[in-house]
Amino acid sequence: MSFKIAVFTAAVAAGTVLAGPKCPKTPDQCTDRTAPSQIRVAYAGDKAMAVSWNTKSQLAHPTVYYGKSQAKLNKIAQSQISTTYPTSSTYNNHVVLSDLDEDTLYYYKPACTNATYSFTTSRKAGKKTPFSFAMIGDMGTFGPDGLSTTVGQGAANPLKPGDLTTIQSLTSYKDSYDFIWHVGDIAYADSWLKEEKGNYITPYNTSDNGAEYDKILNEFYDQVEGLSSVKPYMVGPGNHEANCDNGSDLGICLPGQLNFTGYRHHWNMPSASSGGLENFWYSFDHGMVHFVMFNTETDFPNAPDEPGGEGAENAGPFAPTGAQLAWLKRDLASVDRKKTPWVVAAGHRPWYVSTEVCAECQAAFEPLLEEYGVDLVLHGHKHFYERHAAVANGTAQEIGDNPTAPWYVVNGAAGHYDGLDTPSTPYASTSRKVIVAYGWSLFTVHNCTHLSTQFILSSNNTVLDSATLVKDRKC
Numbered sequence: 001m002s003f004k005i006a007v008f009t010a011a012v013a014a015g016t017v018l019a020g021p022k023c024p025k026t027p028d029q030c031t032d033r034t035a036p037s038q039i040r041v042a043y044a045g046d047k048a049m050a051v052s053w054n055t056k057s058q059l060a061h062p063t064v065y066y067g068k069s070q071a072k073l074n075k076i077a078q079s080q081i082s083t084t085y086p087t088s089s090t091y092n093n094h095v096v097l098s099d100l101d102e103d104t105l106y107y108y109k110p111a112c113t114n115a116t117y118s119f120t121t122s123r124k125a126g127k128k129t130p131f132s133f134a135m136i137g138d139m140g141t142f143g144p145d146g147l148s149t150t151v152g153q154g155a156a157n158p159l160k161p162g163d164l165t166t167i168q169s170l171t172s173y174k175d176s177y178d179f180i181w182h183v184g185d186i187a188y189a190d191s192w193l194k195e196e197k198g199n200y201i202t203p204y205n206t207s208d209n210g211a212e213y214d215k216i217l218n219e220f221y222d223q224v225e226g227l228s229s230v231k232p233y234m235v236g237p238g239n240h241e242a243n244c245d246n247g248s249d250l251g252i253c254l255p256g257q258l259n260f261t262g263y264r265h266h267w268n269m270p271s272a273s274s275g276g277l278e279n280f281w282y283s284f285d286h287g288m289v290h291f292v293m294f295n296t297e298t299d300f301p302n303a304p305d306e307p308g309g310e311g312a313e314n315a316g317p318f319a320p321t322g323a324q325l326a327w328l329k330r331d332l333a334s335v336d337r338k339k340t341p342w343v344v345a346a347g348h349r350p351w352y353v354s355t356e357v358c359a360e361c362q363a364a365f366e367p368l369l370e371e372y373g374v375d376l377v378l379h380g381h382k383h384f385y386e387r388h389a390a391v392a393n394g395t396a397q398e399i400g401d402n403p404t405a406p407w408y409v410v411n412g413a414a415g416h417y418d419g420l421d422t423p424s425t426p427y428a429s430t431s432r433k434v435i436v437a438y439g440w441s442l443f444t445v446h447n448c449t450h451l452s453t454q455f456i457l458s459s460n461n462t463v464l465d466s467a468t469l470v471k472d473r474k475c
């Protein structure tokens, strides 16, 4: 499925009845089945924002009203993108608002709600003001169908009574960052089978037509809505978007729950504006930084999805052979470092980490990240936090000392039913700090020479690690 973007935007006076061939279509009639839920926004290029939401029925004309004043949502944007897939109880609606000013607060609401939301558009590429972004990996759903204060058989590391969840922690820091980057393993709907087999939720039932998977998926999108409706929520693909079990099981899993199906429908990442592919690989600029998402699951030599590959996800490919790496090379080569001195890349599976590494990912991606002077590489997948040195093909360079190699940070510890992982000791020679606890990372881009990170322990919002990358260059 590739989304055919048919977007119509126009300025209208509030309350105007719109009609005629050049005018917006009449929005769908409002019923409980067209009421928006799970509202989420994402950067869509320099002057645009993607607004996505779900409804119980398909919409003919997904519609968003917006404007700079909360009292006057005097613009309208529409599309015809309202999609679903087998086993899904909802439709995914996508509209791009594309005539926006940079770094500007807008108010908006999808049709059929009285609630008004707001977002701030991306900082113009080259703008030198400091900013922060939040990074999470491997989060999933919280509560009775996900991570809670109890676990089933075979799972571990429940929350302690009174612990904040990562969603709650991110919410309390909401004014501190511009956007959230969730680098794979989003909803963990595929934990349904493990949770049933572990007697954590309803008895093991493979004849529910995928209802439990769909339930967990919907809970996730409901739970993050308070964040995703007001902060661009950027995502990348992880192995748990491909499976419907904790390892593809075609005997049990229904086709609608395999091969990244839900992931492809739910999100609208800025691949159109960056020559990327769907929600799999894309880039965007924000102030002093060029951000790049790459896909460690499919579409490169010996990728984990391939039969016999590390993950055997039985997924992909999504593009012709070589397309992803060719795109990554092109994208990195075209960065104007005068405008965006920093380049930050993310991919789900790590290759510098104190446990099994993704050697195939390293072989595919590291040479390009090194060649084009990427400053920082973010990974999830392993369920702990591990800050590394900057590393060039295994050789560490210290981050305070103007490294030429990319700095690596692994954080797949946002939460989820399955609990935390145990790193292997002795730690990798590139490792500088390990924390085995639920948390997320706050990155701050101070200026063109200093970029720092903090690890925030979700349970009580404390900062457990801080580090700063220092580059010797003229701003």
Ligand SMILES: *[C@@H]1O[C@H](CO)[C@@H](O)[C@H](O)[C@H]1NC(C)=O
Pocket: 030, 035, 112, 113, 114
């Ligand atoms: C929005 O407000 C109007 C007027 O108060 C009301 O008639 C309508 O039911 C509300 N719609 C929703 C979706 O709450």
Ligand SMILES: *[C@@H]1O[C@H](CO)[C@@H](O)[C@H](O)[C@H]1NC(C)=O
Pocket: 203, 204, 205, 206, 207, 208, 209
């Ligand atoms: C499994 O789910 C199906 C469909 O909802 C239901 O009819 C059946 O009773 C369930 N079986 C068990 C053992 O819960």
Ligand SMILES: *[C@@H]1O[C@H](CO)[C@@H](O)[C@H](O)[C@H]1NC(C)=O
Pocket: 001, 259, 314, 315, 316, 317, 318
């Ligand atoms: C996954 O989906 C893509 C796109 O539809 C398709 O080309 C590919 O063959 C699918 N992979 C598998 C293993 O079904």
Ligand SMILES: *[C@@H]1O[C@H](CO)[C@@H](O)[C@H](O)[C@H]1NC(C)=O
Pocket: 367, 393, 394
């Ligand atoms: C990386 O290091 C390994 C040995 O550790 C070497 O075989 C390989 O050629 C190096 N790769 C590059 C691109 O320098």
Ligand SMILES: *[C@@H]1O[C@H](CO)[C@@H](O)[C@H](O)[C@H]1NC(C)=O
Pocket: 446, 447, 448, 449, 450, 475
């Ligand atoms: C860049 O930011 C760092 C950290 O805030 C600060 O120490 C440094 O002086 C700044 N450099 C310039 C040139 O402003």
Ligand SMILES: *[C@@H]1O[C@H](CO)[C@@H](O)[C@H](O)[C@H]1NC(C)=O
Pocket: 457, 459, 460, 462
């Ligand atoms: C936060 O929790 C950690 C881990 O339980 C604990 O060590 C620390 O003292 C707590 N900090 C505060 C401020 O409560």
Ligand SMILES: CC(=O)N[C@H]1CO[C@H](CO)[C@@H](O)[C@@H]1O
Pocket: 193, 194, 197, 245, 246, 247
């Ligand atoms: C519930 C379930 O199928 N769990 C499987 C998850 O993956 C591990 C490792 O492959 C299996 O041992 C479990 O049976």
